[in-house]
Amino acid sequence: MLEVSFRYDEVTYAAVASSYSGTMSTVTVLNGATITPTSGAAAATWASYEVTLPDSIPASGELEFSVAAVTDNVPQGDDFRVRNVMLESEGACAIGLEKSAEVVDANDDGVVGNAGDEIAYTYVSTNTGSSSLFDVTVSEDAAAFTGNGELPTPVHASGGSDLDGEADGLDLSPEESATWTATYTIVPADIDQGQIENQAITSGDTSAGDPVTDTSDDPADPTDVDPNDDGDPDDPTVVPLAPPPAISLEKSGDVSDSNRDGVGGSAGDEIVYTYVATNTGPVTVYDVTVSEDEASFTGSGPLPVPAYSAGGTDIDGEADDMDLAPGESVTWTATYIVTEADVDSLQATITNQATAVGTDAGDVPVSDTSDDPQDTTDMTEGCAAGADACDPTKVEIGHPSGELSLEKSGVLVDANGDGVVGNAGDQIAYTHLVTNTGVETVYDVWVGEIVDTFTGNGARTPTMRYDSGGSDLDGHRDDPDLDPGDTLTWTGLYTLVQADVDQGQVLNQSLVEGVDLNSQLVYDTSDDPTDPTDVTEGCTWGADACDPTVTPLGLDASISLEKTSEVVDTNDDGTTGSAGDVITYTYVTTNTGAVTVYDVTVTEQDAMFTGTGDLPAPAYLEGGTDTDGEGDDMDLAPGETVTWSATYTVTEGDVANGSIENQALTEGTDPNGDPVEDISDDPDDPTDTDANGDGEPDDPTVLELPESPVLSAPPVVPSLPDTGSAGVFAIIGVAVLAVLGGVVLLVVRRRS
Template sequence: NAGTFTNTATVTGTPPVGADVTDDDSDTQTFIQEPEIAIVKSAEVDSEDDCYDTGDIVTYTFVVTNLGNVTLENVTIDETYHFTGTGTLGAVTFVSSSMGSVEGTLLPNETATYTVEYEITQEDTDTRYIDNQAEVTGSYGDGMTVDDLSGETNADDEVTQVDLCQQPSIAIVKSAEVISDDDCYDTGDTVIYTFVVTNTGNVTLENVTIDETYHFTGTGTLGAVTFVSSSMGSAEGTLKPGESATYTAEYVITQQDTDTRFINNQAEVTGYYLLAFSNEFFVTDLSGDSVDADNETQVDLCQRPDLSIAKSLVSNDDVVGGSVNYEITVTNTGNVTLYDIYVVDDKAGLMEVVPVLAPGASISFQASVIITQEMIDEGCFYNTAYAEIREVIDEQQQPGEGEDVEYRVVLRDDSNEVEVCFTQTPEIKITKTASYDDGGDCSDVGEEILYTFVVTNTGNVTLSSVT
């Protein structure tokens, strides 16, 4: 330990006369000091499962060995020499030494064991591993030191790495609420979609985005997805394990949607992790009505088909052979587009088919009835029209394929009855003439006179019981 050793010999002799005589001589030997120290480091994780992650405890064990030939003092370990953990390491604790030396002292070939504990943080789990290398230092002689970096054996300086378990997972739950003035959800109403995205894994997720158009049957344009809040205060796009974020998107129902009767929608959420290494690490999920479900969100729409038909008088010629002219207007008074509307006025011989009519739209037709004597005689003429939608009973048989197409009426409206009254001008004229049976111009006694009556209906109505 001292490095040198001096030995002095003294000789003394007593002469016959006089004082003793003496002499001495010294010899100093220098020893070769070969100080050497080594530290071996290992790690053990205390976990409830085989997945080492946030909250688990890492126990680092250091075995320091004096490999030299001098006693080492002031042996200390710097555990933070190289440490990638984001938390705080515990204090290095002395456990024991193989030859009974006190803490800080190591005899040649003696080993001492130390430990330190560390709790894994979320940032560590996000990084996927913890690197750690300690440095041991010992002193000897006159303030000289020796050191070593930890490794797996006395002969290497390998960094001790604790691999952590990453179980990335994400879930999205979607719901829909319709803002409507009534209980009938249809054109113009607003659907508010709400998304609750939850980080169900054990790593922090970044760049969390929602693709609302993953599957969408609506015919309009979805509004932008808007971030509302997060349960742990993370900014938009970031989710810590166990954290949930709420988003919304709005959509205005179109007429085509109402005609379809429902809107199906499913969104996809994507979140990334290990972005410091690559953008290839990500997780996805399809929306459902629970964390474990991936079903579509369906908004059922209200269909109220309805139509009306109105009939009005345009003109009346008021004479036999003339015409009574009408205007017939059909209006879609429901909230769905109507197809193949049959418009019929039997007395006018009108039968038209409207191929398509949007809600609120109207279409008009002109119809005429030729005035007959019977109509004048009746005094007034009454007429209606109707509009209806037909459904063919036999789907293999289509209208136009014959006269015997069977159908059922699924929607119908009858117009108001239009009364047309004609001007009746009854008038009769009688002309009487006389003639004689002898053909003369005057009658004689006993001669028979023949009277002839010509009765003429000079009015515009048929006369009966003419006497």
């Protein structure tokens, strides 16, 4: 199906115009095609018809047709020639729009793309279909426009045709183009956002009155996005703008001890401020100045007045050096004298900020609020537009603060008078030396023990008391006061308990406190002057070191074992120490050291036992303490004893050997789990050998046994002749036996 628009030939039709009325119902093309009206067509007017053509009919050009059926006076079969017939395929209508932009230095400041410059937009609309388009227009899409000024208004500039006779030139034949233009003036808000983005829309009508549209594409953008899927790219037109002019101001302050009182920032000292303004933008900034912000100044004296120091250039010929090319800097300085009111206010710092101001080539102001380069806070709230940070400059002023130093040492004292230094009952005498190391008086100095650091096991921490030094400078008759350089001494005593001795040392620290003339607390943690470690972690501010005071007790564990024996005439043969008699051994272990010994045991030494019977097995008898809570009494505090006993039955072999010798071993552990031992000594043996070199005798226990009795047979008397003296010989025999008996009895001797 084709759609045809035509007008009757005026000359041919004029002959019947006066008698014609009504509308055509059917028009037949001479070569057999039919044209059917789609709407009523009056005489000498444009009409639209649906046309069916055979393949042999051309798609354009003039067609001859005859009226197949007309009303009134138009005869059937009359031929009419129609000129300017347009045949167009339905659905072959399309349009495309390209939009480009160029930035113009409209304000003549030498910078293209800043506020006041113009963007010149060019819109080219092209009929990309095969049918003509009528009444083509171009307009900006307000929803896609990111500019902050007025929306551009495209105006037809050139191209196009007047196909519909409306004398506008806004119709487009296939492949024909028309051009529109528009301008936009850049405003400061556009510069801040860095670019302007927008798109336009072109629209035209088909011969049937249906709209055909397209969204603009930027031909310079190769992205070629196609959001409407029409096969043509639709990249928005993006115009980058010149970065705005910008300056950055850094302000630092340094205080000096101008009054030479040893305190930087006290009354009379001078603060020197340095201001450095830098052009951080792309264009020159003119007539740069720096001034202090009075509202932010916390000093009580006159507001600092910055004065030019160095840098900058005279670009505008005004005989100053206050202009800055991009990247160039200029420096100002100012001074401020700290007042007594600043110090008395107890404020920690004097705070202030400055502002740098200049103008660009168009006299547009450019400014920045100062930032302290030494302050890493980098706050941005309230900063000038585009500023990275604007931390105020804070200069610490020197309240002459008090400063104290505390040294603490400890010495062991043999308080229990036992000749052993560092055992239970002895004392540690602490000395605390306090020095005012600052430049002002410190009042009400006091020293106390830091309970959390004290490792003693006694019922209370060391008792501190003032000893000497210092002065009553405030007249309060209380804790002493210290002028700079003065010292005072506090002392303390701590009585050792056995648990302290067992752990081997006592560690503690003290704290000194006072107040300065502003009632500010001054304090220090003690340091042990004899300790070269000089730890600083956890020390008070300014302290060089704070080593805790460690008092080593340095006493070793030791035990001593004495072993005695006693033999009993168990077999009642009248001989003590004969076979069958029982020997009772007694073992006494004594803690001769200064620390507790745990789990004490006694065993016989098999290698040193000379008996021929069973080795004695010592069994607990009495004494000792259950210090470790293990349910026995095998622990010994210093000086404490525990007793064991064992028995042994004498054998014939022991009697034959003449004695029994043996030794026992006592063992235990000290508080660190290290072994402690001793070999037994016989207290009845004065030899006092020291086999293990421990300074104590280690004589073995020796028991001498009696020898067994030995009987000799009587001598044989020879026979003599009977002389009648038998009685005499009998008497002599008895006498001899008596003598011999005496001799035999002399052989028996007892050894005990």
